[in-house]
Structure formats: structure tokens, C-alpha cells
Amino acid sequence: MGVRWQWLVIAILALLGAAGGAYLGDRVAPDVVGVLASMAVVGFGLGALIGVIVSGWWRPPPKPVAASSASNETEFTSRAQDEPTHDAEPEHAAALVEHPPPPPPPEGGEPGWYTDHAGVRRYWDGERWTEIIWRERQARSRKR
Secondary structure, X not given: OOHHHHHHHHHHHHHHHHHHHHHHHHHHOOOOHHHHHHHHHHHHHHHHHHHXXXXXXXXXXXXXXXXXXXXXXXXXXXOOOOOOOOOOOOOOHHHHOOOXXXXXXXXXXXXXXXXXXXXXXXXXXXXXXXXXXXXXXXXXXXXX
């Protein structure tokens, strides 16, 4: 299902909803144009909503399937599994970054904020260090 197909479904159902709403508005109050127009607008909205549901537009795009099983890797625990054996030039500068080994767990091991080996307050989730670091909030000055 492509994006064009989804838009086509939404547009067709919205227009059918507008036509159905106008028909019902004409049946309910044939002499009042405002009722016909209001019912057409409501029908258009309901038709578009049904079109979104039918076309699957509300679903997030599918995630690419990874070759390995899912893991909870962080910047401290991730390592390149298949490093190239040749001395080719990297595609970009990010390929040159060396990641440090994971820091040791904090004393006690309970989830919470701890200072890691680099002196940064970081959140320990009970199993591993997260990328979440503590940042002090700036005090706002009030003007009256």
C-alpha cells in the first residue's frame, strides 16, 4: 500500500461522506440550506476519518527487520559486530569514534541517579547505564 493509495481511499470516502451528509440534510430539512451544508461538512469529516482508519494511515511505518535479535544496547555497550578487515576510508567522520568500555555498575545497583566513572550524573536503570544524564535547570528570573 502506497501513500497515493491511502490518500485516494481517504479522498473517496470523504467525498462519499459529504454526498451522504448532503442527502440526509436534504431529507431532514429540504427547505433549509444550512442543514444540508452542515450535514455535508459532517459527512465529509466522518468519511475522511473512516478513510484514515481503512487506509491504515494512523499506523506507524513498519520498522526494518534487524538481522540480530533485539537488545538493549546503549552507547556504552554497543560495539560493531562486523568491523571491516581492510583499511578502507570510512564513509563519514562518525565511523572514526571509539567508544569507551562500559563503566562499572554503581554501589547497591538500585535504579536511580549516580555519578559514573567520568564524574557525570547518569541514570542507572538497575541493569545498565542509560544515555540520560542529569542537567541542572537554569533559574528563571521573574519580571513584573
